[in-house]
Amino acid sequence: MESESTAATVPAVDIAGVDKVFPTSGGGATVALTGIDLTVAPGEFVSLIGPSGCGKSTLLRLVGDLVEPTGGEVRVFGEPARAARQSQRYGIAFQQAGLLEWRTVAGNVELPLQVHGVKKKERRERARELLELVGLADFAGHWPAQLSGGMQQRVAIARALAERPPLLLLDEPFGALDEMTRERMQAELARIRLETSTTVILVTHSIPEAVFLSDRVAVMSPRPGRITQIIDIDVPGRLPAPGESGDAPALEEAVAEAEDVREQAAFFQAVTAVREALRAGGGS
Ligand SMILES: Nc1ncnc2c1ncn2[C@@H]1O[C@H](COP(=O)(O)OP(=O)(O)OP(=O)(O)O)[C@@H](O)[C@H]1O
Numbered sequence: 629m630e631s632e633s634t635a636a637t638v639p640a641v642d643i644a645g646v647d648k649v650f651p652t653s654g655g656g657a658t659v660a661l662t663g664i665d666l667t668v669a670p671g672e673f674v675s676l677i678g679p680s681g682c683g684k685s686t687l688l689r690l691v692g693d694l695v696e697p698t699g700g701e702v703r704v705f706g707e708p709a710r711a712a713r714q715s716q717r718y719g720i721a722f723q724q725a726g727l728l729e730w731r732t733v734a735g736n737v738e739l740p741l742q743v744h745g746v747k748k749k750e751r752r753e754r755a756r757e758l759l760e761l762v763g764l765a766d767f768a769g770h771w772p773a774q775l776s777g778g779m780q781q782r783v784a785i786a787r788a789l790a791e792r793p794p795l796l797l798l799d800e801p802f803g804a805l806d807e808m809t810r811e812r813m814q815a816e817l818a819r820i821r822l823e824t825s826t827t828v829i830l831v832t833h834s835i836p837e838a839v840f841l842s843d844r845v846a847v848m849s850p851r852p853g854r855i856t857q858i859i860d861i862d863v864p865g866r867l868p869a870p871g872e873s874g875d876a877p878a879l880e881e882a883v884a885e886a887e888d889v890r891e892q893a894a895f896f897q898a899v900t901a902v903r904e905a906l907r908a909g910g911g912s
Pocket residue numbers: 650651658660678679680681682683684685686687851
């Protein structure tokens with residue numbers, strides 16, 4: 629077991645000098661990422677934002693060991709990304725919820741636990757807890773096709789959290805949702821993060837979403853993607869980072885607070901700062 633002081637000094641994610649080049653069919657190469665350095669502290673929420681094709685998803689996939697870097701190194705809680713994946717340090721959710729249609733909502737959430745041999749009773753209990761966390765306690769026995777897009781995405785997030793991963797990787801998880809649902813889901817994610825103390829890296833196209841959720845926003849340039857600026861977000865009233873305060877508020881309270889946060893001058897200022905950084909980096 630690591631002592632608390634050692635754990636506090638090991639970053640959740642440490643990306644050092646990472647490049648990624650994809651070979652193309654004609655024998656050429658696509659330089660997707662170049663010279664990426666980024667360190668994410670345990671419990672921190674960092675968003676990646678940048679123009680389409682700048683390598684946001686590739687960077688997230690590198691952290692999740694779904695693609696390998698061409699150069700440089702990715703470490704997760706002190707381990708190489710491969711080892712971190714093998715010791716199930718990640719929960720991952722993408723834009724498409726990717727639920728299995730032939731399993732119930734609870735069955736989908738239980739899936740990773742079942743794959744790793746967790747006993748039925750314990751799986752049931754954990755799925756119940758998670759569905760409560762994402763506000764779907766009454767839908768455990770439903771089929772995915774009976775849920776709205778937002779509800780399906782909540783199930784995908786519950787599933788990603790099933791094994792209590794210390795790191796959650798989210799690639800445009802709310803990209804397919806309407807604006808109102810999206811804002812509500814953001815409030816829920818802020819609350820879930822506070823309640824679970826999970827470190828989160830989020831890929832998003834939405835500046836307000838990045839500002840609302842993140843402690844820091846990493847702004848990327850057009851391809852070949854580089855991180856051009858990292859902006860600290862300080863908006864009073866935003867749900868604090870884990871450890872900064874006590875209990876997470878109840879769901880409806882979190883949603884109401886989120887509305888107030890989005891109306892603050894500090895929120896608009898942060899949105900403007902990210903927008904200007906995107907423009908300065910060549911992203912519109
Ligand atoms: N598996 C792959 N093989 C070849 N090229 C790839 C692969 N994955 C990504 N690329 C290329 O790498 C570049 C970055 O892609 P990536 O999907 O990471 O960008 P993105 O910023 O997430 O884009 P978007 O915002 O449009 O989703 C693109 O030029 C893309 O075509």
